[in-house]
Amino acid sequence: MGHLFPTGVVSFLGGGLLMGLGLVVMYLTLGVKAGASSFLSSTLTYVTPLQAERGSRQWRLLFAAALVLGAWLYAAGHQAFFVTAVGWWRLALGGLLVGFGTRLSSGCTSGHGLCGVASFSRASLLAVAVFMGVAIVTARLVLLLGVTP
Amino acid sequence: MKRLLSIALGGGLFGYGLAWSGMTRPEVVLSFLQLRNFGLLLVMAAALVVTALGFRLAPALRATTLLGLPFSHEVKQMLPGTVPGAVIFGVGWGLSGLCPGAAVASLGTGNGPVLIGLAGMFLGAWLQGMLAEGRLGRRPWPRQEAG
Numbered sequence: 001m002g003h004l005f006p007t008g009v010v011s012f013l014g015g016g017l018l019m020g021l022g023l024v025v026m027y028l029t030l031g032v033k034a035g036a037s038s039f040l041s042s043t044l045t046y047v048t049p050l051q052a053e054r055g056s057r058q059w060r061l062l063f064a065a066a067l068v069l070g071a072w073l074y075a076a077g078h079q080a081f082f083v084t085a086v087g088w089w090r091l092a093l094g095g096l097l098v099g100f101g102t103r104l105s106s107g108c109t110s111g112h113g114l115c116g117v118a119s120f121s122r123a124s125l126l127a128v129a130v131f132m133g134v135a136i137v138t139a140r141l142v143l144l145l146g147v148t149p
Numbered sequence: 150m151k152r153l154l155s156i157a158l159g160g161g162l163f164g165y166g167l168a169w170s171g172m173t174r175p176e177v178v179l180s181f182l183q184l185r186n187f188g189l190l191l192v193m194a195a196a197l198v199v200t201a202l203g204f205r206l207a208p209a210l211r212a213t214t215l216l217g218l219p220f221s222h223e224v225k226q227m228l229p230g231t232v233p234g235a236v237i238f239g240v241g242w243g244l245s246g247l248c249p250g251a252a253v254a255s256l257g258t259g260n261g262p263v264l265i266g267l268a269g270m271f272l273g274a275w276l277q278g279m280l281a282e283g284r285l286g287r288r289p290w291p292r293q294e295a296g
Contacts, residue, residue, distance in 0.1 A: 021162050029218075031216075034163075036249040044278060062157075063156050070166075070167075071256070091247065091263065095270045100237055114193070120224070139246075141243075142244060
């Protein structure tokens with residue numbers, strides 16, 4: 001097992017568990033399945049004529065703020081502040097494709113990957129298989145080209 | 150007020166979990182996508198067990214949520230954009246190691262450069278919205294009936 005999980009399993013299982021609890025809290029209180037990527041579209045309705053996800057824009061923006069706060073609490077409590085070494089052009093181009101693709105697909109790693117699969121959606125299962133497969137091929141290709149990390 | 154506290158707790162737990170699991174670090178996500186560390190699968194599995202139980206049990210035990218609101222029974226349906234969108238998202242995810250929730254949470258860990266990724270995401274979502282709402286072409290793209 002060690003070679004599959006060279007950094008151990010505790011942080012992955014513990015972090016995943018808390019993420020699941022967070023989604024359950026959102027469902028038990030607001031009744032919503034809180035995928036993250038709709039936040040992009042819903043926030044755009046504040047500053048553009050776009051209408052998609054307008055009805056949920058308030059809780060989605062607050063949810064995003066809470067994500068930042070939760071991550072800050074972890075980083076502050078564990079001296080785990082971190083700045084990525086991934087190049088700016090990969091963040092910019094990758095981000096552009098992530099924004100376009102998740103909204104075209106109506107879901108992301110949390111919307112399809114967690115909320116969709118947890119609701120036994122066949123469309124979400126297929127979406128996850130596709131984006132994970134494509135991402136693995138892409139990341140391996142980038143690595144092969146000698147671009148790190 | 151109860152609504153605000155609920156969102157703070159739900160989003161706070163999700164963000165804390167993202168940071169603890171390392172998913173806020175593009176390097177950790179990329180280490181999975183490069184098939185060097187399979188921890189991301191454990192994150193998804195642990196989160197999925199809890200989420201699936203909650204989504205299933207909550208509406209079985211209660212008629213409305215703790216705040217008296219209706220439960221969403223949304224199950225994502227196959228749409229014309231589902232698979233092409235997943236392909237495009239996959240290329241972006243593999244290139245950057247960023248996905249929307251983790252990128253937002255990453256701001257809380259002091260990861261300044263992720264702002265570049267988030268700016269890209271808003272631009273991409275804006276472009277998709279303009280096409281989907283027919284504001285760039287003569288009609289909406291893609292046509293949104295279920296496929």
